[in-house]
Amino acid sequence: MWLYLSLLFPISVLSFYIYKEKRRKCITSIVVFSRYPQPGTTKTRLIPVLGKEGAAYSQLLMTNHIVQKLKELSIIHGNIDLDIWYNGGTKKDMLYWMKERRTSKARVSVQEQPKGGLGDKLQQAASKALSQGRQHVIIIGSDIPGINGDIIEAAIDKLKNGSDMVLGPAADGGYYLVGFSTQAQKHLDSVFKDIDWGTERVFKQQSDKARSLGINMDILPQTLHDVDLEEDIVVIEKELGIDRLQLTKWSWSVVIPTLNEEDTIEDTLDLIVQRCSDVTCLAEIVICDGGSKDNTETKVKEFSERTKVKVKFIKCRAGRGFQLKEGTRHATGDHLLFVHSDSVIPRNYDEEARKCLLKPGNIAGAYRLAFDAVETPIS
Incomplete structure (x- = not known):
């Protein structure tokens, strides 16, 4: 028994340090803002056309889609962490949902979003990643099906090549991606202030704010659509390869x-x-x-x-x-x-x-099996 324990302890310590070393080598953190797809609380503006379950299902599919793309990117590069910041549900729910995507080659963590407005959440997500020693942090939403590995890599390349901040413009006047390098860390307390979140002025205001702070900012060439309204369902159909009817x-x-x-x-x-x-x-x-x-x-x-x-x-x-x-x-x-x-x-x-x-995380199910009892008559 004691020999077993004495061997187990150093192995556990070694595993811990190997894990810490892998974390240290991860120079980029990709943060995905998502919501646990609970019917009635998710994609509420789609409920009139898709129903509560259809709207939640659209959120489930979009999140699965982007997380899978990022998992593949993480495995290829080996130096990218993926952090899911969620609303709704519990940590247990989220871990169950993400269990198939959390592997030794793809580090996926979950964290509940803090209270406050979007600007506060963005600031905390960026600050946490950079304070942990990451050289870059990329923050995206889970309802932009058009995001792919090439776009994320382009954003990382801009941060590697001298940009302190990068933005991806959204078709509705907002932005679908924001990224920072360590050089922008000192501006994180200010860069998200005085933004009219949820309006068509967000991208322009965010760009102006960055420039007023002297941040060296770059803009991605791709303009993408998020999915909030009925007319946005065509984006799901195009990017996920499903028909609208399949959502309901x-x-x-x-x-x-x-x-x-x-x-x-x-x-x-x-x-x-x-x-x-x-x-x-x-x-x-x-x-x-x-x-x-x-x-x-x-x-x-x-x-x-x-x-x-x-x-x-x-x-x-x-x-x-x-x-x-x-x-x-x-x-x-x-x-x-x-x-x-x-x-x-x-x-x-x-x-x-x-x-x-x-149910997020379920990929199959089964009924319990019962047998008809056949009794032989007693003669």
């Missing part, structure tokens, strides 16, 4: 692997249709058959002739994994539901599955 109405492909299931497949198919809250959300039912020797194919064909739901019968190599993979390859819906061929599926299963996937 999901389509499902139900994939069922089969092998000699003539006794149960029709009942399962009937329940899939009957217990769906909105049958129009079923893009198709994909049957992946591993070589049935009974009447499974006939039963599926009979079902397809009496339903309006599209049914595909795919013959493939036997083996559940192979069959599920083949079914996925033929699926066209936005989301996938995998169902056993003898399942008694719950009512409104599509709604429950959607709510599961709307």
Whole structure:
């Protein structure tokens, strides 16, 4: 026991110092201002057109998109920290949401935004990063889907090559990015003062303020759109590659692997249709058959002739994994539901599955499995 503890302690200390050394070598901090996508509190100006859940889903998708882009950038360069400053939710919620993006190669931390106006938050985010020894800090919002690694790298290059401050202009008169080098640290208490936040004057006022303080400022050439209003939804469609309808109405492909299931497949198919809250959300039912020797194919064909739901019968190599993979390859819906061929599926299963996937951090879900008990009569 004591030998184990004596070995464990120096290993733990070594790990701590290795972590600290990695942090020290990170010369750039990228701060993302985001909001936990809780329906009803997120992207409220989109609620009239997308509903509470659709508006929250748009926030979820945009944040996932930009954080993934920045994670890839962090892995490539190895000297970039990513800090998510959030509103709403809890730290536990945020850590769960970001768990898939926090790796040894991509350092992602979360911190609740402090109280105060936007200017106060920007000042604190920039000051904290530079006071921790970072040479540069870049601050962006999570609702600018057009931001990519090239834009972030361009901002960092400007700070490396003599600029004390950099701004990225937004189409609405604000800005989507602000960055500083250590040379601007002495001006951080003043640079965000007297700005009419939330107006079309923000970019001009911020530029004028920087120049009045003698800050050597540069401006990125790209003008980007943030997403706040109905007319901005086209930006999500373009940058994330999804259709507006997909924000509010999901389509499902139900994939069922089969092998000699003539006794149960029709009942399962009937329940899939009957217990769906909105049958129009079923893009198709994909049957992946591993070589049935009974009447499974006939039963599926009979079902397809009496339903309006599209049914595909795919013959493939036997083996559940192979069959599920083949079914996925033929699926066209936005989301996938995998169902056993003898399942008694719950009512409104599509709604429950959607709510599961709307939770930030969830990428899949499953029902608990129960078995019908078959008792042998006592003679």
